[in-house]
Amino acid sequence: MFKELELDALKEIGNIGAGNAATALSMLLSKRVKMRIPEVKSLPFDEVSMLVGGPENVVSGIFFRVEGELAFNILFILGPNDTLNLLKIMLQREKADLNLTSLEESALKEMGNIIASAFVAALADFTKLSLKISVPCLAVDMAGAILSVPLSLYGCIGDTAFLLETEFEEGLDDIKIQFFLIPDDDNAFKVLLNSIGVRASNGNNSSGDGRI
């Protein structure tokens, strides 16, 4: 299990990345964007989908794979209304349903790309780790199905997922974007901590007891 100091350090790393990402989103939309302080959570797999409205809830998911000295996954989740409101700002036209055209899909992926890249750039800068981010992938589908991709990886080592979560919110147009950083395993968080000189304790966080 991670110690308090280590959790604080992880949150701070998340904060630096997410701050950069929020700025990028704000510039993209030319709007004020609020960001929640990132939280580090350890959750049973089933409960992760409850964070985004339950496994059957239809959401837009934009997924990135980050590889290099650290392997993790970045996932943005937007509810149906958030997706439509975002598209309205980006493309200047009204949209009634989630049958997206390829232009609309590109717009969502590009939005994800801009904020994920800002996050990863800040992370790489701060930690001096070499990181490579994939192209964006988009799916509009059941939340459980979208989350199954990064969560399955975690299944190799435990029954709980250890993840970093935050939220970006643009209040005027009612857009909320949930951000998840899900590493392949607990080791990724240790590498992160070591990279900034915090010696990580040698515990497996995904012990299945739901505690951090």
Next chain:
Amino acid sequence: MEIIRVGMGEYKTAKAPAILVSYGLGSCVGVALYDSTKKIGGLAHIMLPDSNLASKRDFNPGKFADTAIERLIEDMMSLGANSKKLVAKIAGGAQMFQLKSENSMMMIGKRNVQAVRTKLNRLNIELIAEDVEGNYGRTIEFSCETGKLTVKTIGRGTKIL
């Protein structure tokens, strides 16, 4: 009528008229086993193909295709099912994101489906219906009364296997 939810990495058994449900399968595979003579059903919601992938020895068997199917059969037998009468229906194993990666785990859906087929074959359990792969999520409901597996999707209709 009792509706029993089977979450990620779980396996559960039931007698008619109960319904076993797994919501939002993506790369995971739902394996439904049925003894029609006793009307005993079982559903496993597997996440990974092989228990060799587990990094610890005291892993949860429900997560892996090989161990989950074995345990599910044991539980069904203790409920009174005849292991020789079992037939299987499977759904899921999608690839939600088309992504090039050095990590073969990104193709986990397909690997899950193959692992399930191999395991069923090895146990001589006939696979009588499947709705697998693709790039979309599925919710499945297995009726222990009829042995029918209902597969629901977003925008791609509903199938009954």
